[in-house]
Amino acid sequence: MTEKRYFIETWGCQMNEHDTEKMAGILSEMGYRATDSVDDADVYLLNTCTIREKAEEKVFSRLGVLKKVKEKRNGDMIIGVAGCVAQQNGGDIFQRAPQVDLVLGTQALKQLPEMVGRLHGHQGRQLNVEKDPDNHLFPSHVPKRGTSIRARITIMEGCDNYCTYCIVPFTRGRERSRPWQDVVNEAQRLAGMGFKEIELLGQNVNSYYSTVNFARLLRELQAVPGLETIRYVSPHPKDFDREVMETLRDCPKIATNIHLPAQSGNSRILKRMGREYTRELYMEKVYMIREVLDGIPFSLTSDFIVGFPGEKEHEFWDTVTLLDEVGYDRIFSFAYSERPGTGAVKHADSVPQAEKMYRLKILQQHQLEIQKERMGGRVGKTANVLIDTVKPGEEFPLVGRTRDNILVHIKAEVGSPERFYGRPVTVTVTGTGLHTLRGELCGQDPIEHLWSPIAASVG
Ligand code: 5AD
Ligand code: SF4
Numbered sequence: 001m002t003e004k005r006y007f008i009e010t011w012g013c014q015m016n017e018h019d020t021e022k023m024a025g026i027l028s029e030m031g032y033r034a035t036d037s038v039d040d041a042d043v044y045l046l047n048t049c050t051i052r053e054k055a056e057e058k059v060f061s062r063l064g065v066l067k068k069v070k071e072k073r074n075g076d077m078i079i080g081v082a083g084c085v086a087q088q089n090g091g092d093i094f095q096r097a098p099q100v101d102l103v104l105g106t107q108a109l110k111q112l113p114e115m116v117g118r119l120h121g122h123q124g125r126q127l128n129v130e131k132d133p134d135n136h137l138f139p140s141h142v143p144k145r146g147t148s149i150r151a152r153i154t155i156m157e158g159c160d161n162y163c164t165y166c167i168v169p170f171t172r173g174r175e176r177s178r179p180w181q182d183v184v185n186e187a188q189r190l191a192g193m194g195f196k197e198i199e200l201l202g203q204n205v206n207s208y209y210s211t212v213n214f215a216r217l218l219r220e221l222q223a224v225p226g227l228e229t230i231r232y233v234s235p236h237p238k239d240f241d242r243e244v245m246e247t248l249r250d251c252p253k254i255a256t257n258i259h260l261p262a263q264s265g266n267s268r269i270l271k272r273m274g275r276e277y278t279r280e281l282y283m284e285k286v287y288m289i290r291e292v293l294d295g296i297p298f299s300l301t302s303d304f305i306v307g308f309p310g311e312k313e314h315e316f317w318d319t320v321t322l323l324d325e326v327g328y329d330r331i332f333s334f335a336y337s338e339r340p341g342t343g344a345v346k347h348a349d350s351v352p353q354a355e356k357m358y359r360l361k362i363l364q365q366h367q368l369e370i371q372k373e374r375m376g377g378r379v380g381k382t383a384n385v386l387i388d389t390v391k392p393g394e395e396f397p398l399v400g401r402t403r404d405n406i407l408v409h410i411k412a413e414v415g416s417p418e419r420f421y422g423r424p425v426t427v428t429v430t431g432t433g434l435h436t437l438r439g440e441l442c443g444q445d446p447i448e449h450l451w452s453p454i455a456a457s458v459g
Contacts, residue, residue, distance in 0.1 A: 003031070004043070007037075007043075008045045019082070023109060026110075039069060067097070086105050087170075109135065136158075140153070158175040201232075204236045221254075222254060230251075237285055245289055264304065264315075265323075272309070297403065300329055310347055375433070388421075410425070427441060
């Protein structure tokens, strides 16, 4: 009998990418092997995102392509939809795309083996969009991780904020956190296996609470031997308090890219969005961060939505001026997309699509100007970088990220570049692109040369 194969396509956030690692691990334990060819996958899963309408449409157009592949194979292929589209649409997916055999909700990953087994037993289409309050306790040895440097760890799931534009509380459920001892044990196990970087995951990662808070958890992780960097996504501004910032100041392994999603720079729109802060309170948080992290390189980034229902032109300009006032290192900006079942659906005063796109373009162009200047300011400074990719033969063969999460391409003229894989190095920044830096290794033999303390602030 030939070996069965699987293919998983992933859209959306890091949480979804990690769910893919979990499903890949489950399928491997079932004896499946990964394939990178659509045509020979026996199980083909789409791990989907529904944050904006476009993301959802892409899934259905992909299902159209897979229908043809399945027909070519006379139906001998399992097509599954997992992730947020599955959770949101449930069994309706079978109506819209009858070629689908399996709909697996965001909290049903552990059911995958049984459901695939029933499909093999010709027991008809399989659907599970049940809520599993213990989904976040997924066995940690199962995920099949892509690299041997960076490993993701789910520390919490869900969202209780109910921002009025957002589908996440409906697709990922209420907040629940994993016991902190479990997280620390998992980090120790991964460090023992040689992983150098861990990325803590949660839809509101810094709302983590399980007898200790997020700041305390970070301090525990700082003490795990063998780890070089501890990252975390995705945070909410309300949980970046002084205690978290002091932890970042005191613990050199914790990443210092502060993602502070503002969504809008106008207080009336923020209220409509249900964000529970005004522009002024948001700015106070920025000042607090700058004060506590004074002397430590850090970056500030944000998400923005333009064209939220009722956003007047002058209110949009408040978002543009917020970019100047804060001086972000990078932003992620989106045109508002109405999501079924969310609080904002009740507002009838929608902004025309063309106007949304116009505002988006203005915002993005404005940020690029700010970004050019900020990136330029890094030239000549030093940075600590963990090498996670090596491309022998290229002019800049070493690739890694600074502590504050900027990608750096590094020249390495001495010896073979492979020896730097997974190693921390100190780099002098020699040039910039819009989102990335170029650099050169500091010192004679940078591997002998431990990370040097860096004083210059880029905040
Ligand atoms: N429309 C547009 N953008 C959205 N986001 C979340 N929901 C929507 C929506 N309905 C954006 C927010 C969030 C990021 C992940 O996606 O900016 O921070
Ligand atoms: Fe997309 Fe949000 Fe679901 Fe992540 S949690 S996959 S961003 S809808």
